[in-house]
Amino acid sequence: MTTATKKPPKRKARLEKKAAQKPPTMAQLADRHALYQESVQNSEFELDFIDDTFKELTGRVASSMREDFCGTAISSVEWVERRDTNTAIGVDFDPEVLGWGEKHNVSRLKPDQKKRLELVEADVLEVTTEKVDVIQAYNFSYWFFQERKIMLDYFRRTREALVDDGILFLDVFGGSECYQTQKEKRKLDGFKYIWEQAEFNAVTNELKCHIHFHFPDKSKLKKAFSYTWRVWGAKELREILEEAGFKEAIVYRQEFDPETDEALDEYIATDDAEDYACWLGYIVARP
Ligand SMILES: C[S@@+](CC[C@H](N)C(=O)[O-])C[C@H]1O[C@@H](n2cnc3c(N)ncnc32)[C@H](O)[C@@H]1O
Known part of the structure; x- marks a missing residue:
């Protein structure tokens, strides 16, 4: 080992002291879960879409919901705030994110609302819950499952956890952009959100993605979140849903x-699509 570049202990201590005196950067002060909720x-x-679609398809109002891969459970919290009759079960296997959700989201609920919400630390592939009207699995988290038989197992489990007229969302x-590396930047209030598709495997459809946050003081929170997903097609997902017992x-x-080709915040039930570079959608599955 060479010691030529080693700083003498006193100089090292001085530099450390100087660094400690520097005000923290915006990235150091940032809370990645708060930034995620704001940007993603x-x-x-999403709850409006669930409410409207459920009413349209079943003729009644949904009340019980399970939020799989719930993360900070913000959707479950907003669900129990929506109606006095609503109940929610949030499932996530990461105690850190569930703890954050308890502290920052669940804590704002009134006692009666808190009673109608349960957070469960568990793997969605193992959890057993009471039957619910709605299961939502959002932000593509079910794409963590890379193997068809695991996806089938997950869909079977969700099918079993729904009431007879329940719905899985x-x-x-x-679109072509799913199958390539790319970066997309969005400016938000006080920070920039960067979505990076860092690696794509054209044989396995495995996509490695990261979320980074950049701040006005030039500091960066790199790889605040990283995911490895399989890019699944809507058609193959529908086939697996059918095999799992969903009729539609x-x-x-x-x-x-x-005119402008700009993506709108409107979603229509259709099998027609042009060769869009990127399209977003929902799959609404009924037992
Ligand atoms: C991208 S976040 C999704 C948060 C939120 N659902 C949304 O729509 O933005 C993914 C979450 O899924 C959780 N997760 C991943 N695999 C899981 C599994 N098998 N069972 C339970 N939670 C899982 C992670 O801990 C993480 O909190």
């Missing part, structure tokens, strides 16, 4: 402005 999630929109994306799986595809 839109629970109000999944999100889905497609409707694709709701994002609408595009016919």
